Amino acid sequence: MTGALVDSFGRIASDLRVSLTDRCNLRCTYCMPPEGVPWLPSPDILTDAEVARLVGVAVTRLGIREIRFTGGEPLLRPGLVAIVEATAALVPRPTISLTTNAIGLDRMAGALRQAGLDRVNVSLDTLDEDRFAALTHRRRFADTLAGLHGAAAAGLTPVKLNTVLIRGVNDDEAVPLLRFALAHGYELRFIEQMPLDAQHTWDRTTMVTADEILAALRADFTLLPDPVDRAGAPAETWLVDGYRDLAGRPARVGVIGSVTRPFCGDCDRTRLTADGQVRNCLFAREESDLRGPLRGGADDAGLAQRWQAAMWPKKPGHGIDDPTFLQPPRPMSAIGG
Numbered sequence: 001m002t003g004a005l006v007d008s009f010g011r012i013a014s015d016l017r018v019s020l021t022d023r024c025n026l027r028c029t030y031c032m033p034p035e036g037v038p039w040l041p042s043p044d045i046l047t048d049a050e051v052a053r054l055v056g057v058a059v060t061r062l063g064i065r066e067i068r069f070t071g072g073e074p075l076l077r078p079g080l081v082a083i084v085e086a087t088a089a090l091v092p093r094p095t096i097s098l099t100t101n102a103i104g105l106d107r108m109a110g111a112l113r114q115a116g117l118d119r120v121n122v123s124l125d126t127l128d129e130d131r132f133a134a135l136t137h138r139r140r141f142a143d144t145l146a147g148l149h150g151a152a153a154a155g156l157t158p159v160k161l162n163t164v165l166i167r168g169v170n171d172d173e174a175v176p177l178l179r180f181a182l183a184h185g186y187e188l189r190f191i192e193q194m195p196l197d198a199q200h201t202w203d204r205t206t207m208v209t210a211d212e213i214l215a216a217l218r219a220d221f222t223l224l225p226d227p228v229d230r231a232g233a234p235a236e237t238w239l240v241d242g243y244r245d246l247a248g249r250p251a252r253v254g255v256i257g258s259v260t261r262p263f264c265g266d267c268d269r270t271r272l273t274a275d276g277q278v279r280n281c282l283f284a285r286e287e288s289d290l291r292g293p294l295r296g297g298a299d300d301a302g303l304a305q306r307w308q309a310a311m312w313p314k315k316p317g318h319g320i321d322d323p324t325f326l327q328p329p330r331p332m333s334a335i336g337g
């Protein structure tokens with residue numbers, strides 16, 4: 001082991017988010033315009049072997065214990081199953097999860113489970129088919145639901161749902177979405193909309209805050225404190241009184257209050273983009289290149305040292321509330337959740 005991914009505030013990254021592609025088969029309004037965005041040049045995209053090598057360096061040399069594959073939409077990556085397989089073969093074996101819109105997951109869930117995928121986070125912002133089409137500019141609601149249920153059937157559990165509420169669009173669905181999740185044994189987490197859209201049109205007034213979400217839920221549910229320590233996890237969670245999940249444990253609901261309840265002080269995340277850049281924060285404006293040194297013949301120790309050097313100057317927090325805050329040039333679709 002070379003050493004930990006520590007920053008100047010003493011935070012240690014043990015959770016690696018890997019974006020496998022910036023491409024997506026949806027056009028969510030809070031992420032990209034209907035016409036999409038210019039994709040990353042294909043020659044810049046890490047090959048499957050390069051992804052597996054960098055993930056290997058992170059796990060065997062830098063103390064990474066959790067891997068989350070993201071996108072764009074990671075199911076669009078042709079080599080996804082092989083990448084998961086290579087990751088599951090690492091020693092020590094990291095936990096492996098996937099953030100996805102679940103389109104096509106019903107067909108792939110079995111192979112991904114077999115390859116070593118542990119669980120999934122599925123993005124679902126509405127239970128209304130027409131509203132889904134308006135929010136994503138695609139009529140794929142049924143495909144997302146089929147993928148979601150397919151994941152549960154394949155044992156990719158706990159199945160977590162990620163929901164972004166937008167004022168005047170789907171903010172009336174907090175309670176119905178929680179009822180849906182509880183009925184299926186899924187763990188729902190609401191995520192405050194963040195200023196990471198490709199259009200740079202994020203507006204704080206349309207963001208539904210954690211407090212508003214909790215107030216809406218408490219009108220219909222009794223939320224109890226969660227005895228499990230949050231550690232560096234993004235979501236604050238509560239037990240939903242009277243409900244159980246698929247494994248018979250007390251059902252939970254979570255809120256990720258990135259903007260109004262930041263959790264940067266305990267951040268344990270580092271990110272690798274599909275074109276081989278290390279981002280020490282979701283909102284970082286600087287990135288550190290690993291693709292060049294890797295293709296230039298750097299050895300694993302050298303790549304590990306570069307990764308460590310990339311994490312040290314990580315800022316104390318996202319700074320969204322600072323008057324000087326500037327949205328990162330790279331959009332969410334090319335960073336991943």
Ligand code: SF4
Nearest residue numbers: 263264267281282318
């Ligand atoms: S905004 Fe940056 S520092 Fe804060 S929790 Fe997210 S990744 Fe960590």
